[in-house]
Amino acid sequence: MALIPCPACSQRVSEQALACPSCGHPIAAAGEGKQTAVRVLGGVAGTYVSANALVQLVLGAVFCICVAAVIMTLIIVSG
Structure with missing residues (x-):
């Protein structure tokens, strides 16, 4: 399990995380090709809530x- 930088805030995040715990930005490497609840809600609302x-x-x-x-x-x- 590696830590990668968040694309939005540059904090270190697990590559398996759905979203950055600091800013809530979705992590692209997590569950690619899957429609998770976080991604669906974020797409509908137009923003991501941390x-x-x-x-x-x-x-x-x-x-x-x-x-x-x-x-x-x-x-x-x-x-």
Whole structure:
């Protein structure tokens, strides 16, 4: 298993990886000729979402829900 440079960000990535963990760019050597879920979604959306961006999106949504719950609790208790 060799490490190759990512074409987009030049970070070292496994040649078996579907996408670069740093920037999310698909790795051409991974599964050539196969239609993987990552490649299909990336082709439809026109962009590729990295794992870091996805985690930040999920954590941001959870944080907003928690803040809304605290505010609603404060309103109910003070009313």
